[in-house]
Amino acid sequence: xxxxxNARVRRHLRVRKRMRGSASRPRLAVFRSAKHIYVQAIDxxxxxxxxxxxxxxxxxxxxxxxxxxxxxxxxxxxxxLIAQRLKDIxxxxxxxxxxxxxxxxxxxxxxxxxxxxxxxx
Numbered sequence: 001x002x003x004x005x006n007a008r009v010r011r012h013l014r015v016r017k018r019m020r021g022s023a024s025r026p027r028l029a030v031f032r033s034a035k036h037i038y039v040q041a042i043d044x045x046x047x048x049x050x051x052x053x054x055x056x057x058x059x060x061x062x063x064x065x066x067x068x069x070x071x072x073x074x075x076x077x078x079x080x081l082i083a084q085r086l087k088d089i090x091x092x093x094x095x096x097x098x099x100x101x102x103x104x105x106x107x108x109x110x111x112x113x114x115x116x117x118x119x120x121x
Contacts, residue, residue, distance in 0.1 A: 012100030020044045021095055026096040028082070028121065030110060032101055037075045037110060039082050041094060051085040053078050074111035075106040083117020095119045 004047075021027030026041040040052035055074045060081065086094065101107050114121070 008100040010100075011118045012097075014096055015097070015100070019097060022061060022105075023050075024091070025093050025095060026050050026086075026091065028114065028119075030099045030101065030107060032099070032106055035071075037071070037078055039078060039104055039110060041082065041086055041091070050089065050091070051082065053082040057081065071106055072109040075109040076116075079085055079110040079115075080115025080117040083114045083119045084106045092118065093120045 019027060021042050021044045023043045023046065025119045026043050029040050029042055036055040038052070038054040041050040042048070043050055055078055057078075058072065058111070060077050086092070096111060098107050098115075111121075
């Protein structure tokens with residue numbers, strides 16, 4: 001498992017060499033664990049997080065018609081939540097940082113949710 005994590009970190013660092021967020025166009029950094037997904041909008045010039053969202057937020061829908069909600073649906077809801085929070089502070093364009101993860105599954109669902117919420121990247 002350590003090898004897999006090290007490979008992801010190396011991929012992330014390789015991409016981060018060229019990617020930098022600002023106050024007007026922050027970096028939308030994503031982290032995916034086995035159960036949850038986390039996203040934050042980061043201003044790299046100031047070194048601070050503007051807004052964040054995760055699947056642990058109490059204002060997300062946790063149960064659907066069957067009594068469960070899938071990880072992809074949760075990721076899409078987190079994407080829509082971060083888009084709403086960014087629009088509330090006046091930001092509509094971001095740089096998407098997938099964190100070394102493949103753009104597939106929950107990462108893609110989060111990006112789709114953010115785009116559906118009105119973000120451009």
